Amino acid sequence: MVADVVTGGLEARVVVERAALDVALELPPGRTVALLGPNGAGKSTILEALAGVLPLDEGRIVFDGVVFDDAHRVFVPPAERRFGVVFQDLLLFDHLDVVENVAFGLRARGMGRTAARRRAEAWLERLEVLALARRRPTELSGGEARRIALARALAAEPRALLLDEPLGAVDVTGRIGLRRVLADHLAAFPGPRLLITHDVTDAYLLGDLVVVVEGGRVVQRGTPDDIRLRPRTRFVADLAAVDLFEGEAHAGTVRLGDFELTVADTAASGAVVVRIHPRAVALHAERPAGSPRNVWRTTIDRVEAQGDRVRLRLGAPLALTAEVTPAAVATLGLRPGAAVWVAVKATEIDVEAR
Amino acid sequence: MRRRPRPLTVPRVLHLAAGLAVGYLLVPLVGLVGNVPWRELPRLLGDPLVLDAMRLSAITSIGATVLAAVLGLPLAVVLARSSFPGRRLVRGLVLLPLVLPPVVGGAALLFALGRGGILGAPLYRATGLVLPFSTAGAVLAATFVSLPFLVVTVEAALAGLDPRRELAAATLGAGSWTILRRVTLPAVAPSVASGLLLTWARALGEFGATITFAGNLPGRTRTLPLAVFVALEHDRPKAVALGLLLVVVALGVLVALRGRWWRTS
Numbered sequence: 124m125v126a127d128v129v130t131g132g133l134e135a136r137v138v139v140e141r142a143a144l145d146v147a148l149e150l151p152p153g154r155t156v157a158l159l160g161p162n163g164a165g166k167s168t169i170l171e172a173l174a175g176v177l178p179l180d181e182g183r184i185v186f187d188g189v190v191f192d193d194a195h196r197v198f199v200p201p202a203e204r205r206f207g208v209v210f211q212d213l214l215l216f217d218h219l220d221v222v223e224n225v226a227f228g229l230r231a232r233g234m235g236r237t238a239a240r241r242r243a244e245a246w247l248e249r250l251e252v253l254a255l256a257r258r259r260p261t262e263l264s265g266g267e268a269r270r271i272a273l274a275r276a277l278a279a280e281p282r283a284l285l286l287d288e289p290l291g292a293v294d295v296t297g298r299i300g301l302r303r304v305l306a307d308h309l310a311a312f313p314g315p316r317l318l319i320t321h322d323v324t325d326a327y328l329l330g331d332l333v334v335v336v337e338g339g340r341v342v343q344r345g346t347p348d349d350i351r352l353r354p355r356t357r358f359v360a361d362l363a364a365v366d367l368f369e370g371e372a373h374a375g376t377v378r379l380g381d382f383e384l385t386v387a388d389t390a391a392s393g394a395v396v397v398r399i400h401p402r403a404v405a406l407h408a409e410r411p412a413g414s415p416r417n418v419w420r421t422t423i424d425r426v427e428a429q430g431d432r433v434r435l436r437l438g439a440p441l442a443l444t445a446e447v448t449p450a451a452v453a454t455l456g457l458r459p460g461a462a463v464w465v466a467v468k469a470t471e472i473d474v475e476a477r
Numbered sequence: 478m479r480r481r482p483r484p485l486t487v488p489r490v491l492h493l494a495a496g497l498a499v500g501y502l503l504v505p506l507v508g509l510v511g512n513v514p515w516r517e518l519p520r521l522l523g524d525p526l527v528l529d530a531m532r533l534s535a536i537t538s539i540g541a542t543v544l545a546a547v548l549g550l551p552l553a554v555v556l557a558r559s560s561f562p563g564r565r566l567v568r569g570l571v572l573l574p575l576v577l578p579p580v581v582g583g584a585a586l587l588f589a590l591g592r593g594g595i596l597g598a599p600l601y602r603a604t605g606l607v608l609p610f611s612t613a614g615a616v617l618a619a620t621f622v623s624l625p626f627l628v629v630t631v632e633a634a635l636a637g638l639d640p641r642r643e644l645a646a647a648t649l650g651a652g653s654w655t656i657l658r659r660v661t662l663p664a665v666a667p668s669v670a671s672g673l674l675l676t677w678a679r680a681l682g683e684f685g686a687t688i689t690f691a692g693n694l695p696g697r698t699r700t701l702p703l704a705v706f707v708a709l710e711h712d713r714p715k716a717v718a719l720g721l722l723l724v725v726v727a728l729g730v731l732v733a734l735r736g737r738w739w740r741t742s
Contacts, residue, residue, distance in 0.1 A: 176641070202652055204648070206648060214642045216646070227646065227649050231646070231651035232650045276649075
């Protein structure tokens, strides 16, 4: 039901002068590359260049060995690239109902109306939005519209998927379901997939590889763990080095393997992702007696100086990162192998259903 | 309940001037309607010559609208969506019939399409077709003056459209024809409709270019406006009756266009 033949990957060097953009990307087939970066980093421009709606100023785009754009002689128009694109602002067709939106790609390639509508309905069912078939795009919520845009891209039998903030502007409840649906369909899609996001959780949960873009340049690339554990810029450290753990929530606690955390969110239950920012992790020489619900003793694995702050990797039972000042390092004698007490307030722990 | 006085932002004297303007637009209508010979209306409007004029007006205005659509829609799309040298010049040319006295337009058509004209002469030699003083000529004259209404309306609507939606259609595999047919035109359909209606209304009222290029031949080129002009000379009640007919049609057009061409809020 998806692309007929998908073997190749997508390789590109994208230079767009207007956006001061110069990045090289490699998107292997069957893998999801999460493009992570702050607003204005040029992420959407990269996607538009790959999709063929914005010609390159320099560089080249090669898909499956075929040059799609070399900035001079060759330019394969978007209709012939067959990439499934979800734009950040979706760009659904307001004058068509949901089924016709999703059937659009098939009909554009010559499939008859009835057959195309049947296929479109099958995609709507797979994305759990068949009930919306007769609606107009203007009558959809943000999350619903994103599912329709995803269905429209997938139904056209693309050879690669390019998704720009597919989880953006969706409320928390909608987001959880949508992320699960997205994860399923990304995993089932055999071609290269690019997922643009500014959310580290999405990049971590959905990306096989993460590429971080800042100011029009790639500042780091690697697996989610590489990015998380060895951040190379302030942005990556702030955003991507947030510790993420997968666990099971039950009545105000989250079990992470053998370890249990007390969290403020008593409503969460079942499979969750727990996020703890390094700034929320406090270190003490003696056992603290204050309000933090989570207190335990551990040793320091690694110490990384990052300008005016120091990152400490903590050992078992929970591989957390703590961020402290150089002064604290000196006073507490924080060095690899040293024992410390760790305190994390329950209210500083973000819990989100998986 | 007492109405709260609104803060005064418009000088009072402007209200007076505005009232005069409204009166000036209203008084002629009152004059016309006040002179309508209501009793004789059925007889006047049933006159064979009047029926001929109605038939001719229907033919020429609808013919001109169709011709304007065939010629004007492609022009509007090209003007809005592609860039070429001299585009501003072409846009100016499109507006010319709006400001040109229709009589001059008619004369120009005569020199171009008349039996001795630059296009008319070869046409006559090749086919024996003579356009001036024919119903076809009346259609051409009405098309010349009404074409800008369609082009300007549709081009403005296309310019206000987000071209990225068309690019999204392209990523789904749609070629330029499919995009035009299934994305662009449906999105501007209401503007195309109001443009066609304006074009038709202008063609229906066409007088100067028609009488110059196509003449005033009963049964061939004497449309309703020409019939009003002729009736004023020797049959005033008939002129009033025809005038009333055209006013009613014009009001119908305005009602159909409400909220689109002019704001209702």
